[in-house]
Amino acid sequence: MEHLLETIGRNMFAIFGVMALCGATFMVAAKSAVHSVLGFLFTMLCVSGCFLALDAEFLGMAQILVYAGGIVVLFLFVVMLVELSKFKEKGVFQLQSRYAVVTVLVGAAAFVAAFRNMIFGASSPEALVLRPELAKGLDVAQQNAQAVSRGLFSDYLLPFEILSVILLVALVGAVVLAKTERV
């Protein structure tokens, strides 16, 4: 039992990754849009598990908050708003879908063929480090959120501020696009 748990803990990334792939496939293949949204939600949760397995605790939690808490709810609202039942008679997939599927499969096979020796080999991850003047009084390996915030607000302050302006513009744009005409 202990051995089993240890194995699961060591392969946490692979488990979540395969689950995310299954969820994504379900999302693309599902006929109903609500099922697609549920597949999307499952995929996002599994990707957040992958983030946690890669020692990005803060981003894993942010992923759950942003995607499961915000974006999935937005999608569900629009799915409920739009009457999808009247499109049922048309096909779900485009005509060229078999070419797309074949292309993706060939690409995946080429990737695996090129890297098959390296996928399961040894790995050499390095511990997270910050510049000494930023890491003052901080255990970088243990306090992921603090480390990310210190990196973000020192080297990436300008992109962060630009992002806030972009979010504001997107907010105004979404309101303008979605409001009823001639108010």
Place this chain on the structure above:
Amino acid sequence: MVNLNAVLLISFLLFSIGIAGVLIRRNALVILMCVELMLNAANLNFIAFARHSGSVSGQAFALLIMGFAAAEVAVGLALVVALYRKRDTVQVDDINLLKG
């Protein structure tokens, strides 16, 4: 420990599924979801490289990408709603105003 190439493989497959969804689905909502999936695959790559180079930059960038994805989905869904009001459809095949 997690191997870098395994992460790259998973992220590549997620990206491929996203591209396949964008190419083959007709519903604009599902296409938007597939775009989000592709952004997430990119995020996974950023975090994998951050983990394997020991730099915090990758995680900071992944956070920025998450913000961009939220902005993008807000505008995209507003476009879908406006389109539904105007043309009464969300099927991308029926949107051919520019076709002439």
